[in-house]
Amino acid sequence: MGLSKHIRSFVDARFDTETAEHFINKQVHKRLPPHTGWLHVFGSLSLLLYLSQTITGILLLIYYRPTPEAAHKSIQYITAEVNFGWLYRQVHAWGATLMILAVVLHMTRTYFFGAYKKPRELTWVTGVIIFIVTITFGFTGYLLPWNQIAFWATTVGTESANQIPVIGEWLRYFLRGGDAVTGETLSRFFVVHVIILPWILTGLIAVHLFLMRATNLATLEKVGEEKPLQPDQGIPFFPVHVAKEGVVAVLLLAGLVTLSVVAPWEIGEPANPLATPAHIKPEWYFLPSYQLLKYFEGPHGAFIGILACSLPFALLLFWPFMDRGKHRHPKKRPVAVGVGLVAVLAALFLGVLGHLSETDRTVFGRTYHFDLLGRPHQVTPSSDLSQRKHAE
Amino acid sequence: MNKRMNAMEKQPTRRGFLDWLIGLCSVVTGAALTVPGLLYLWPAARGGASEDVEVPNASGLAPGQSAILQVRGKAVIVVREQTGFTAISAVCTHLGCLVKWDGSRKEFLCPCHAAVFDKNGAVVSGPAPAPLPTYRVKEVDGKVYVSVA
Numbered sequence: 001m002g003l004s005k006h007i008r009s010f011v012d013a014r015f016d017t018e019t020a021e022h023f024i025n026k027q028v029h030k031r032l033p034p035h036t037g038w039l040h041v042f043g044s045l046s047l048l049l050y051l052s053q054t055i056t057g058i059l060l061l062i063y064y065r066p067t068p069e070a071a072h073k074s075i076q077y078i079t080a081e082v083n084f085g086w087l088y089r090q091v092h093a094w095g096a097t098l099m100i101l102a103v104v105l106h107m108t109r110t111y112f113f114g115a116y117k118k119p120r121e122l123t124w125v126t127g128v129i130i131f132i133v134t135i136t137f138g139f140t141g142y143l144l145p146w147n148q149i150a151f152w153a154t155t156v157g158t159e160s161a162n163q164i165p166v167i168g169e170w171l172r173y174f175l176r177g178g179d180a181v182t183g184e185t186l187s188r189f190f191v192v193h194v195i196i197l198p199w200i201l202t203g204l205i206a207v208h209l210f211l212m213r214a215t216n217l218a219t220l221e222k223v224g225e226e227k228p229l230q231p232d233q234g235i236p237f238f239p240v241h242v243a244k245e246g247v248v249a250v251l252l253l254a255g256l257v258t259l260s261v262v263a264p265w266e267i268g269e270p271a272n273p274l275a276t277p278a279h280i281k282p283e284w285y286f287l288p289s290y291q292l293l294k295y296f297e298g299p300h301g302a303f304i305g306i307l308a309c310s311l312p313f314a315l316l317l318f319w320p321f322m323d324r325g326k327h328r329h330p331k332k333r334p335v336a337v338g339v340g341l342v343a344v345l346a347a348l349f350l351g352v353l354g355h356l357s358e359t360d361r362t363v364f365g366r367t368y369h370f371d372l373l374g375r376p377h378q379v380t381p382s383s384d385l386s387q388r389k390h391a392e
Numbered sequence: 393m394n395k396r397m398n399a400m401e402k403q404p405t406r407r408g409f410l411d412w413l414i415g416l417c418s419v420v421t422g423a424a425l426t427v428p429g430l431l432y433l434w435p436a437a438r439g440g441a442s443e444d445v446e447v448p449n450a451s452g453l454a455p456g457q458s459a460i461l462q463v464r465g466k467a468v469i470v471v472r473e474q475t476g477f478t479a480i481s482a483v484c485t486h487l488g489c490l491v492k493w494d495g496s497r498k499e500f501l502c503p504c505h506a507a508v509f510d511k512n513g514a515v516v517s518g519p520a521p522a523p524l525p526t527y528r529v530k531e532v533d534g535k536v537y538v539s540v541a
């Protein structure tokens with residue numbers, strides 16, 4: 001190929017390509033710690049989903065209209081009329097859920113492998129901020145289709161800001177752009193979702209990746225006893241780990257398309273500010289907080305509830321500075337591993353309770369009603385009838 | 393760097409003063425650019441003085457029935473009682489869902505976390521921390537008007 005040679009010599013004559021090439025080679029042929037395996041792919045999975053969300057988000061922006069009158073119709077138009085519009089909408093909606101899942105799994109992996117310890121505390125801290133930004137992406141994007149469930153979930157979500165003493169009312173007014181959720185809220189959420197958060201996330205990811213490369217991946221050795229990997233030690237980033245990432249990328253694309261076809265997201269009814277639908281629930285990643293809030297009653301209950309929901313995030317943020325133990329290997333950190341397991345199980349438990357609450361489920365032929373707090377009550381056919389009568 | 397700082401502490405220099413002045417100007421310029429930006433983000437108030445809004449079709453309501461309408465951006469329930477009309481905020485004081493009037497129990501029920509309010513808006517049960525505010529209703533020539541402060 002003559003052309004590529006020409007381009008090469010053109011660039012060579014003007015820039016110091018050797019340094020750049022050396023740098024890239026060093027990155028590509030870096031050695032990863034010997035325990036690097038499939039559990040280490042969640043970071044690149046999150047990165048792929050970030051790229052996918054950016055591309056599908058920009059495509060959606062071409063036809064989406066951020067006003068109360070037009071938003072819902074524009075999503076219907078994207079789904080029904082635009083070529084492959086349904087696919088990009090579905091991949092964006094499913095990508096949102098999978099991105100949060102990928103970030104959570106990535107955090108869980110680094111937690112249990114003690115990778116947040118010195119000198120990687122800041123990599124962890126930027127990771128926690130990325131997690132919070134990702135959730136905020138989900139919260140702001142959810143409102144954009146302007147359907148009933150999103151409108152009311154956003155009403156309830158922004159209302160909880162009101163429970164914070166002193167600044168609560170101010171904050172709610174600010175978030176909503178007024179007293180209630182209106183077109184002003186939609187505009188605000190839209191700008192945050194498509195401009196502000198994408199740039200913040202891009203910057204955070206850049207810093208996160210830079211820190212990751214600057215300190216290398218953590219081994220399982222104790223803090224301060226890590227030895228740099230020699231060129232014949234550990235696992236080559238290229239091709240061994242890159243191959244795993246390739247497999248994950250293909251599976252992700254297959255998964256996104258399959259989910260989009262098999263379990264498409266509904267558009268739902270357009271928002272009606274004068275009718276609250278029964279049983280509004282937030283997305284699954286808010287269910288643990290949603291459920292936890294219910295257990296706090298009384299005059300200051302809601303505020304204490306909000307504190308209880310923020311505490312896990314504060315703990316995550318400062319964890320590397322609280323856990324000063326030198327060991328990284330999970331077997332040598334029973335307390336940290338125990339705390340992590342309890343936290344994961346508690347979140348799962350609360351999430352499941354939140355999911356079940358206020359529904360009827362039939363298990364082995366028996367029907368149970370799960371109340372507000374998620375407690376099951378068996379419904380016998382007769383008590384069912386009398387309860388119905390009572391409610392009417 | 394350290395040496396220079398030490399020298400500065402000992403006696404003011406022209407260089408030190410200029411550094412300080414540049415720093416001050418940067419802070420002032422930064423603040424002058426940021427403050428209007430922050431104020432810009434503050435929602436501008438909408439609507440003028442409180443005015444009366446007519447309840448459409450109020451005469452069509454039988455005693456015990458209710459209607460929901462928006463008055464200056466606020467959701468309000470108007471209930472027809474034997475003696476006249478009452479108006480009450482429909483926004484649940486718990487987390488902002490809209491309550492519904494249950495004519496047979498004479499209570500307002502919230503669909504979200506099951507708060508119950510009596511016909512005057514006082515909390516009967518559930519998680520709501522405060523009563524529902526009531527609004528002024530006027531009947532003029534068979535027409536019903538609500539005003540929210």
Ligand code: HEM
Nearest residue numbers: 053054057058060061093096099137138141142144194198
């Ligand atoms: C990075 C650039 C992004 C842009 C430009 C963007 C843009 C958009 C647009 C225009 C919509 C409205 C169309 C629709 O609702 O289907 C939307 C919806 C949404 N976005 Fe994004 N988005 C981005 C990233 C993300 C990320 C990272 C997440 C979550 C992790 C996310 C979560 C959502 C959700 C949950 C919806 C609602 C989906 C639905 O119900 O259809 N977005 N986004």
Ligand code: FES
Nearest residue numbers: 484486487502505
């Ligand atoms: S919003 Fe009405 S009970 Fe929670």
